[in-house]
Amino acid sequence: MSSPVFDPARLGPPPGARVAVVGGCGGMGRQLVQGLLDTGVAVAVLDLPSSLAQNPPPAQVLAIAMDGSDEASVAAAFGTLGQHWPALDGFVNLAGFFKGWQPIAELSVAVFDEIIAGNLRCHFLCARAALPLLHRSGQGAMVSVASTMAVDVVKGYTHYGAAKAGVVALTKGLARENAPRVRVNAVAPGLTNTAFLTGGTGREQIFDGIDADKYGQRVPMKRMAEPQDMTGPILFLLGPAAAFINGEMLIVDGGVYTQ
Numbered sequence: 001m002s003s004p005v006f007d008p009a010r011l012g013p014p015p016g017a018r019v020a021v022v023g024g025c026g027g028m029g030r031q032l033v034q035g036l037l038d039t040g041v042a043v044a045v046l047d048l049p050s051s052l053a054q055n056p057p058p059a060q061v062l063a064i065a066m067d068g069s070d071e072a073s074v075a076a077a078f079g080t081l082g083q084h085w086p087a088l089d090g091f092v093n094l095a096g097f098f099k100g101w102q103p104i105a106e107l108s109v110a111v112f113d114e115i116i117a118g119n120l121r122c123h124f125l126c127a128r129a130a131l132p133l134l135h136r137s138g139q140g141a142m143v144s145v146a147s148t149m150a151v152d153v154v155k156g157y158t159h160y161g162a163a164k165a166g167v168v169a170l171t172k173g174l175a176r177e178n179a180p181r182v183r184v185n186a187v188a189p190g191l192t193n194t195a196f197l198t199g200g201t202g203r204e205q206i207f208d209g210i211d212a213d214k215y216g217q218r219v220p221m222k223r224m225a226e227p228q229d230m231t232g233p234i235l236f237l238l239g240p241a242a243a244f245i246n247g248e249m250l251i252v253d254g255g256v257y258t259q
Contacts, residue, residue, distance in 0.1 A: 010039070010239070010241075011232060011235050011236055011239060011241065012035070012036070012039055012041070012235030012236065012238055012239040013036070013039075013041050013089055013090050013141075013235070013238050013239050013240075014040075014239075014240070015039065015040030015041065016040060016041070016042065017041050017042065017089040017090060018041075018042045018044070018085050018087065018088055018089050018090070018137075019036055019041050019042070019043055019044070019088070019089060019090035019091065019092065019238065020043075020044040020045075020046060020081060020085075020088055020090070020091050020092070020130065020133075021033055021036075021043060021044070021045050021046070021091075021092045021094065022046045022047065022066070022068055022091075022092065022093040022094060022095050022122075022126050023046075023047055023051075023068075023093065023094030023095040023096070023145075024043070024045030024046070024047055024057060024061075024094070025045060025047040025048075025051035025052055025054065025055040025056075025057065026047075026051065026055075026094060026194060027192070027193075027194025027227040028094050028145065028189070028192065028194060028227045028230050028231075029045070029047070029094050030055060030057075030227070031227040031228045031230070031231045032092065032094070032230070032231050032234055032235075033045060033057060033058070033061060034058070035231040035232075035235060036235070037058060037060065037061070039235075041090075042062075042085075043057075043060075043061045043062070044061065044062035044063075044064060044081055044084070044085070045057045045061050045062070045063050045064070046064045046065075046066045046068070046077050046078075046081070046126075047063075047065070047066065048065070048066070048067060049065040052065055062081070062084055062085075064077045064080050064081060065077070068093075068095045068118075068122035068123075068125060068126055069117040069118055069121050069122045069125070070125075071125055074125040074126055074129050075129065077129075078126075078129035078130065078133070081133070082132075082133060085133065086133075086136060087133055087134075087136035087137045087140075088130060088133035088134050088136075088137055088140055089134075089137045089139070089140055089141070090134075090140065090141050090142070090143075090238040091126075091127075091130040091133075091134055091140070091141075091142045091143070092142075092143045092144075092145070092234060092238070093122070093123050093126050093127070093142075093143075093144050093145060094145045095118070095119070095122045095123070095126070095145075096118060096119045096122070096145065096147075096163075096164070097115075097118045097119070098115070098157075098160050099111055099114060099115060101154075101155075101156030101157055102156060102159075103155075103156060103158075104158050104159065107159055111159070112159050115159045115160055115163050116159075116162075116163050116166075118163075119160070119163035119164060119166075119167065120163045120164075120166040120167055120170070123144055123166075123167050123170055124170060127142065127144070127170065127174055127184075130142065131174075131178060131182065134178075134181075134182045135178070135181050135182060137181075137182075138181055139181070139240075139243075140181065140182040140183070141182070141183045141184075141185075141237065141238045141239075141242070142174065142182060142183070142184040142185070143184075143185055143186065143187060143234050143237045143238060144167050144170070144171050144184070144185075144186045144187075145186070145187050145188075145189065145230070145234075146164045146165075146167040146168050146171070146186045146187070146188045146249060147160070147161070147164040147188055147189060147190075148188050148189065148190045148251055148253050148256065148257045149161040149164055150164035150165040150167065150168045150188060150249070151165070151168075151188070151249075151251075151257065152257045164188075167186065168186055168188070168249050171184055171185065171186040171247065171249065172247045175246045175247030175248075176247060179246055183237075183242070183243070183245065183246045184246065184247065185237045185242070185245060185246065185247065185248050185249070185250065186248070186249045186250070187230060187233050187234055187237065187249075187250050187252055188249050188250065188251045188252065188253070189225060189229075189230055189252050189253065190219070190225055190251075190252065190253025190254060190256050190257070191224060191225065191253075192224065192225040192226065192227060192229070192230065193224050193225065193226050193227070194227055218256070219253070219254040219255065219256055220254055220255035220256070221254035221255060223254070225252065225253065225254060229252060230252060233250055233252050237250065
């Protein structure tokens with residue numbers, strides 16, 4: 001199988017490529033969607049109805065309401081997507097949310113299940129639904145957004161870290177199962193200045209935000225990550241410049257975590 005043509009002057013998929021973004025209404029998602037549109041890529045956004053209402057995508061974007069943790073909702077949404085696009089060149093899943101820090105010994109099963117559903121289950125269901133469309137492209141690329149907590153768990157965030165570690169394992173398995181027609185990689189952001197810090201776009205606020213300036217002093221780059229810091233890495237992994245990268249997790253946290 002020949003490698004796709006790489007233009008060193010361009011980052012990301014070629015103009016005319018079709019990319020679906022789950023969670024495209026969130027802080028990272030809006031930046032990514034605009035970055036894709038600015039480079040001539042056709043974009044579909046799949047997100048919660050409340051998120052689509054709160055942050056409607058640009059008019060040229062195909063917007064589809066979906067609850068990524070619900071099997072029937074995912075099947076219906078990707079069925080609608082398939083009616084519009086017979087194939088996908090790229091797929092990005094930014095879905096995820098957090099619901100308060102708490103030691104595992106004090107954590108309810110209900111909250112644990114909700115975190116797993118909103119993070120790991122969502123990535124599984126959406127990846128499974130996207131794969132047939134990506135295979136039809138012949139050179140499809142999938143990028144899942146995990147977290148540095150998948151490898152560097154913070155006290156009180158164990159349930160969230162476990163879900164994101166599952167996303168990384170899922171990424172590696174999908175990469176091996178679907179190459180060479182589909183590449184699958186993950187981006188692991190550090191703490192990023194988005195609505196996620198209060199629960200997530202389209203969800204209830206569950207705790208006060210984190211002081212970005214104070215946290216930034218702990219980062220070697222001396223600031224907290226902003227949503228646009230994730231756009232370039234995701235575009236890179238979607239595009240032909242990353243044609244031989246498969247099954248990897250790219251950490252984007254300003255140097256906080258080093259292996």
